[in-house]
Amino acid sequence: MEKTFEKLQIKDDFMFSIIMRNPKFCKPFLERVLGIKISRIEYPKSQETIDISADAKSVRLDIYVEDGKETVYNIEMQTTENRNLPKRARYYQGMIDLNILEKGANYKNLKRSFIIFVCTFDLFGERRHIYTFENRCIQNPDLAFGDNTTKIILNTKGTMDDVSPEMKKLLDFIDGKEPEDDFTKELDKAVQSVRKNEKWRVDYMTLQMNYQEKYEQGIEQGIEQGIEQGIEQGVEKEKIESALRMLEDGGLPLEKVALYSGLTLGQVLEISKELQTT
Numbered sequence: 001m002e003k004t005f006e007k008l009q010i011k012d013d014f015m016f017s018i019i020m021r022n023p024k025f026c027k028p029f030l031e032r033v034l035g036i037k038i039s040r041i042e043y044p045k046s047q048e049t050i051d052i053s054a055d056a057k058s059v060r061l062d063i064y065v066e067d068g069k070e071t072v073y074n075i076e077m078q079t080t081e082n083r084n085l086p087k088r089a090r091y092y093q094g095m096i097d098l099n100i101l102e103k104g105a106n107y108k109n110l111k112r113s114f115i116i117f118v119c120t121f122d123l124f125g126e127r128r129h130i131y132t133f134e135n136r137c138i139q140n141p142d143l144a145f146g147d148n149t150t151k152i153i154l155n156t157k158g159t160m161d162d163v164s165p166e167m168k169k170l171l172d173f174i175d176g177k178e179p180e181d182d183f184t185k186e187l188d189k190a191v192q193s194v195r196k197n198e199k200w201r202v203d204y205m206t207l208q209m210n211y212q213e214k215y216e217q218g219i220e221q222g223i224e225q226g227i228e229q230g231i232e233q234g235v236e237k238e239k240i241e242s243a244l245r246m247l248e249d250g251g252l253p254l255e256k257v258a259l260y261s262g263l264t265l266g267q268v269l270e271i272s273k274e275l276q277t278t
Contacts, residue, residue: 005195005200005201005204005205006195008191008194008195008204009176009191010173010174010191011077011079011118011120011174011175012077012079013062013077013079014204014207015191015194016062016063016077016118017062017063017077018194018200019187019190019191019194020062020063020075021043021063022190023040023041023043023065024186025186025187025190026041026063026065026075027041029075029170030065030073030075030116032164032166032167032170032183033116033130033152033154033167034114034152038067039067039068039069040067040068041065041066041067041068041073042065042066042067042068043064043065044065044066061074061076061092061096062074062075062077063075063076064096066111070111070112071111071112071113071114072096072111072112072113072114073113073114073116074092074113074114074115075118076092076115076116076117077117077118078117078118078119078120078121079119079120081119081123085117085119085123085153086151089115089151092115093113093149093151096113096115097110097113110148111148112148112149112150113148113149113150114150114151114152115150115151115152116152116154117152118154118156118174119153119154119155119156120156120174120175121155121156121157122155122157122158123153124153126160127158127159127160128155128158128160128162129154129155129156129158129160129162129163129168129171130152130154130158130162130163130167131152131153131155132150132151132152133150133151133152133153134149134150134151135147135149154171155171156171156172156174156175157175158171166181166183169181169183169184170183170184173187173188239261239262239263240261240263240271242261242262243257243261243263243267243268243271244271244275246260247268247271247272254269254272
């Protein structure tokens with residue numbers, strides 16, 4: 001169930017996106033993550049949507065900013081564990097670069113880029129607060145590839161002593177703990193302010209309704225496709241509808257869906273794939 005607007009925290013995508021639209025918060029956030037000083041940041045768009053062609057998958061970036069010194073930053077909040085995150089980062093990088101080239105820039109002038117995922121889970125299981133990736137030579141790790149791309153995975157559940165105290169306080173606050181310094185207290189005030197904003201409340205409710213409509217449309221399409229597929233294979237309509245309801249609710253392993261519905265595991269797998277592609 002989606003959170004009510006009044007209970008949104010900074011780790012919720014909607015809240016994070018709104019707060020990071022303000023350079024007052026986005027700039028010091030980036031400075032803490034990267035350990036550098038940034039003179040200023042610019043917002044080409046608060047939520048950049050990159051759509052290279054009609055046939056290409058569009059990319060919606062939560063926060064996309066530039067610093068005026070040929071560097072771009074993409075910040076994404078992630079609260080649901082997704083093992084495809086590294087490939088998503090790769091895809092985002094490619095689309096950002098293509099977007100720059102679409103504007104007529106020569107590839108030699110591609111800007112330095114940082115793609116930052118703020119995760120409320122430990123994607124790699126090493127207990128680090130921060131994982132930083134750059135392209136380097138396997139035979140000689142000191143030899144950088146020089147493509148000026150960096151991917152950073154932040155982990156609010158880290159336990160290692162691998163970041164500054166200020167960074168640790170920021171990650172703890174994102175994870176749900178009380179603010180402990182001036183910056184996190186300012187972020188907390190910003191969260192409270194957003195919760196009182198009627199326009200953003202309406203925007204949030206509208207967004208959730210749109211998500212729900214798309215979800216229900218996808219389920220309906222999946223049910224229709226699953227029933228058609230099942231009839232073609234001589235499988236009873238009731239069994240497929242039962243399996244679809246269990247898959248829609250989630251939480252059950254596919255093996256149990258097969259057992260309870262009376263379908264084979266192979267049939268359940270096919271129906272599950274159909275749902276995922278709608």
